[in-house]
Amino acid sequence: MSTAAPLPRLCSGAVASSHLPRGLALALAALACAGWAPEEDAPTPPDSSSPTGGQQQPAQADPFEDPAPRDPDDTPFMPAPNNQLGQWSVGRERPLTRGFDDDHWVQLGVVPTYAAFHLPFTGRGEGPFRGGGLSLELDFRVVRWLFLRAFVSHTVHPVFAESSYDEESDTTTQLARGGLIQATNTGASAVYALDLGRFVPRVDVGAGLLFVRSPEGPLDGQWGGQCGESDACDPGLSCASDGVCRPTPVLEGHIGVAVDVLLGSHWSVGIGVRYYALFSALSELPVYLTGSVRLGARF
Structure with missing residues (x-):
């Protein structure tokens, strides 16, 4: 009794069927392993020496091509505040007044002052x-552009003693004592204010009383001395009934200009100048001049 030789194991573990002739089985197995698809060429590897590594370069823009037109309305809004649109939740209060707006009813000013007589x-x-x-x-504030101002000020002016020397008699005569000339001013004025946003120019015109005190002196016409010729006395003094020069307030008129810079809802700084004239001596202008730094609180 003869034993048939085992059929050969083909690709991928496939074994030819025993029901087919051996030659036909081998042919079918070879076709199954080789496949029916045509052979494809392998992809060419990129050239490592190329600076782009085989990648395709983007097309360069034409330098002579005009840029596309840009709609200015497409520009996004700046962040709030400063009158720019912002993101608001439902029901949230939306303030319409700028932080540096000049809408207020009262302003208190502290004004350091330089002055000259x-x-x-x-x-x-x-x-x-x-x-x-x-x-x-x-x-x-009376209306948006008009204010009424009440003010009071005090300045001091150091002066030295004055004397004269007579060479013929070799004598020295004292003309005035050293000390302080003091000026106290109180009054009212109308103020025109031009609201330019952060900057507020102001023009004020008004009148008041000026009290002038000078050191007592040895000569006639000085404070505490006898009245001079035609009852003449120093500025701020008048000849009393007893013939002595005594302090008397003088009526003054003034005009000033100033510029304030608003620093928020309640604060401001600025500078200003003011000229004074005495109604009793209108030919002498100006008789009193002030320059100031303004510090203001607004409510």
């Missing part, structure tokens, strides 16, 4: 007599 004082000449002091101002 241009008046003739007996034994001293016409000056100028420079000094400094402080002023307080309170403004009340």
Whole structure:
């Protein structure tokens, strides 16, 4: 009894069927392993020496091509505040007043002041007599562009003793004592304010009383001395019934300009100048000049 030889194991573990002739089985197995698809060429590897590594370069823009038109309305809004649109939740209050808006009814000002007198004082000449002091101002709004102001100020002006020397008699005569010329001013004015946003120019015109005190002196016409010719006395003094020069308030008129810079809802800083004239001596202008730094609180 003869035993048939085992059929060969083909690709992928396939074994030819025993029911087919051996030659036909081998042919079918060879076709199954080889497949029916045509042979494809393998992809070419990228050239490593190329700087782009085989990648396709993007097309370069034409330098002579005009850029596409841009709609300015497409620009996004700046962040709020400063009048720019913002993101608001439902029901949230939306303030419409800018932080530096000049909408207020009262302003209190503290004003450090430089001042100078241009008046003739007996034994001293016409000056100028420079000094400094402080002023307080309170403004009340009448309409949007008009304020009423009440103010009070005080300045001091140091002066030295004055004397004259006579060579013939070899004598020295005292003309004026050293000390302080003091000026106290109180009054009211109308203030025109132009609201330009953060900057607020102001023009004020008004009148008041000026109290001038000068050192007592040895000569006639000085404070505490006898009245001079035609009852003449130093500025701020008048000849009393007893023939002595005594302090008397003087009516003054003034005009000033200033510029304030708003620092928020309630604060401001600025600078200003003001010229004064005495109604009793309108030919002498100006008799009193002030320059100031303004610090304001607005409510």
